[in-house]
Amino acid sequence: MTIRQKLYNIIFEAETPTGKIFDLSLLLIILSSIILVMLESVPEIKLKYGDTLHILEWIITIFFSIEYILRIWVVHKPWSYISSFYGIIDLLSVIPTYLSLIVVGSHSLMVIRAIRLLRIFRILKLNRFTQAGQNLGKALWASREKISVFLFFVVNVVIIVGTLMYLIEGPTNGFKSIPASIYWAIVTMTTVGYGDISPQTPSGQFMASLVMIVGYSVIAVPTGIVTSEIIKGSRSTNTQTCSNCLYDRHDDDAKFCKKCGTQLNE
Amino acid sequence: MTIRQKLYNIIFEAETPTGKIFDLSLLLIILSSIILVMLESVPEIKLKYGDTLHILEWIITIFFSIEYILRIWVVHKPWSYISSFYGIIDLLSVIPTYLSLIVVGSHSLMVIRAIRLLRIFRILKLNRFTQAGQNLGKALWASREKISVFLFFVVNVVIIVGTLMYLIEGPTNGFKSIPASIYWAIVTMTTVGYGDISPQTPSGQFMASLVMIVGYSVIAVPTGIVTSEIIKGSRSTNTQTCSNCLYDRHDDDAKFCKKCGTQLNE
């Protein structure tokens, strides 16, 4: 096995011990790099530990760069990796740091490094969690149409409510424009309720009360949809029939018929 | 086929290619016209692009007017269209713009154009979404009594809580009147929580804590109702209607109508 093949197994496979160690180290470095980006954005910390953060940032960037080059080298079809979703993310994880050398004042570019977060998803292949995640994903995917209809309905309601509130309260009470009123309607319907905009007139408060009570009942709809799908998904898909008593509603994990004790076929 | 018939097919039917293109264009124009109404309400945008918006508004109004006249012309019973729900909406979509020529300062009338939003519902006849929408609608309709009872209960609770808080906190702490206190109770029970009115005295805060915890548990009720109905509704996919009694909610494994015993067709 050539070095290239060995490296391929370490970087792209997670079965071997070295591969597992590599994945775990990478996970830790990615998490560190994200915390680094966060800390850099805090003015007090940047002022105090700016130099340390800068050095750490370069260490991580160089590590990620070497990893990126190695990935291109060991992979069979380099171009398909480079142009893949994760390939682009890997590149975007290091470019902003190099750009900061060339372009002056590319502060906002530095935040793009937060995209490193998405790298986590590649490493996380923990079997049981992925299984649970897939089940949830399936349930959400199965309810996509109903949820779309629901969201379409919500969008229509907030536009209508927003326009009405703009008429009722008007710019003098903080409802500056229809888009601002729609923003208020969303803040209210979803029960977030910042309070940066709130109705001042009695009729506006009455209207708002109606919206809140409707929103309170309406939240039941997505919950009902998703719950229904999760329950459906967790039902048995076992189609075996007991050869002895012909019972055919066995659980997925049943090995023997619960009615007569006969062993079931695999 | 006369022009009138052809136009009827284009405007009122969505099966033909031309009909589909017409529907899609109309959808885009309606969406544009709504965005237009929104943008006009933003003072900065109105100041800057007022003239452009004005011209666009007239283009859309004239398009809608022609469409309205054509609809009256091609339809078999013009009067029943004019007096129908969508007929009135179609008219209200254009009238405010014309009125703005005659009546000076009819600003608030302009917002009525937002009613154009409702026109979207006519166009949206996408089959799968409508099916999902109908299922949701059925589930909500089937739970209408329980939800009414629940809302009646909530209304009673907020009136009682509002009155109590008016007594406990009083006008000096922002609870200016019983209606204002009821408004606060709704804001709190529905977990919106603007914070424009909030209890100041320890006893008021204790009362509010109780209300919040109750509200937190009570939100489970509509969710439970709707979820139960959605689960029920998602069980059967049998769309047969009994030829004798017209009952149409048969189970998947039904071979005879459970209401009248008539055999169902496969």
Place this chain on the structure above:
Amino acid sequence: MTIRQKLYNIIFEAETPTGKIFDLSLLLIILSSIILVMLESVPEIKLKYGDTLHILEWIITIFFSIEYILRIWVVHKPWSYISSFYGIIDLLSVIPTYLSLIVVGSHSLMVIRAIRLLRIFRILKLNRFTQAGQNLGKALWASREKISVFLFFVVNVVIIVGTLMYLIEGPTNGFKSIPASIYWAIVTMTTVGYGDISPQTPSGQFMASLVMIVGYSVIAVPTGIVTSEIIKGSRSTNTQTCSNCLYDRHDDDAKFCKKCGTQLNE
């Protein structure tokens, strides 16, 4: 039938046409009297229409007084009515108005009249709604233990979280005392979020974030409990067996066997 018996039927029974009219009128008068109490609490309205409200108040009070006396007269056991829940409410509905004649400045007593709201529950005997209400009540009652455990858990969590936040944030950041911090914890856990108290220090905000995410997941628990009970309650209780094919899982509203079309016994 004596007048007393006739009056008894009108006042206490809802089956006869006159009884229905009486109930409906009473419902309207009660609603009016509640709106009256609310309006009186609004300073602007009291200033302007104080006299009108005063007169209306006396009309309603006299009507309620006559009704109260009639109820005592026509009922078989007057004392058991007077000392009953509704008897006390009926009395409390009129007393404050009379007291305002004798005691000067009994403003807060006037609000007690809001207790009239509870009178509504007696009149509302609409069958279908009561049925739905009872089903909901049953579901809630069946889940009382689980909800108690849940509330006990929530109370413990908010006490612990409140104490911790008092230590972390302290009086200078608005967390004035442990009870005030517990109040904040309830406002946050229930996702109400007034914003009158909010964490200022990074560690306080981190702690608050944890509380919110936990609260967000925890709201699933009462919903799950109630939904489970409602689903259970809405399951079929029909225990009939088809005399022809022995199928025994009929819906509650089934009159014929859905498998073979045989009529079921009542």
Place this chain on the structure above:
Amino acid sequence: MTIRQKLYNIIFEAETPTGKIFDLSLLLIILSSIILVMLESVPEIKLKYGDTLHILEWIITIFFSIEYILRIWVVHKPWSYISSFYGIIDLLSVIPTYLSLIVVGSHSLMVIRAIRLLRIFRILKLNRFTQAGQNLGKALWASREKISVFLFFVVNVVIIVGTLMYLIEGPTNGFKSIPASIYWAIVTMTTVGYGDISPQTPSGQFMASLVMIVGYSVIAVPTGIVTSEIIKGSRSTNTQTCSNCLYDRHDDDAKFCKKCGTQLNE
């Protein structure tokens, strides 16, 4: 039976009448001591009733100390009690009061006494409530993987959303740093919505609207997960354990173990 044995039965067992009285008294004293800690933290109350609270505190502390010593004396393995979870809590419940004699200004230590709250859990062995609590616990435990996946997803979303909002709104609009923006994202996603930080720019408000609507739909997921498990858990009331393989989640109609085919006892 020696005094030591008798005391053991009273303190550690709840079956005997004296044991029940002891448990109830202890519960009341613990509750009083917690209320005491709370009241002490309120400046007004401390100023007024400081001395009374001080005396009560010492009475409770001495009672708890005696109880602690007795527990060590009567228990068979004193060290395993001292080093147990409840043993440490019992010690931490009294230490701060004694420390306040030696160390001056150990105010923050006094709050540690709130840990006494955890003592309640030992006493509460009410059977029915424990049963309900265990069922809830099982349902939550069975959904731990799905909820972990969900929380992992939520954490990722709030980090991404927080970073984006930091870029869009920036420090001038209250989004001071990425951690602060993530805090805002959590406050918004969980629909708490304090309003201490809220988007000011139109694009920020648009972004926030998306986050709210997503958060509104996403809350359906934990609810669906937990509801599904609770429904599953409430289906079977069969408490038998297979004598062969010890499996204990049999269906109500199971006659044989579905895991190993062993016949179950009635």
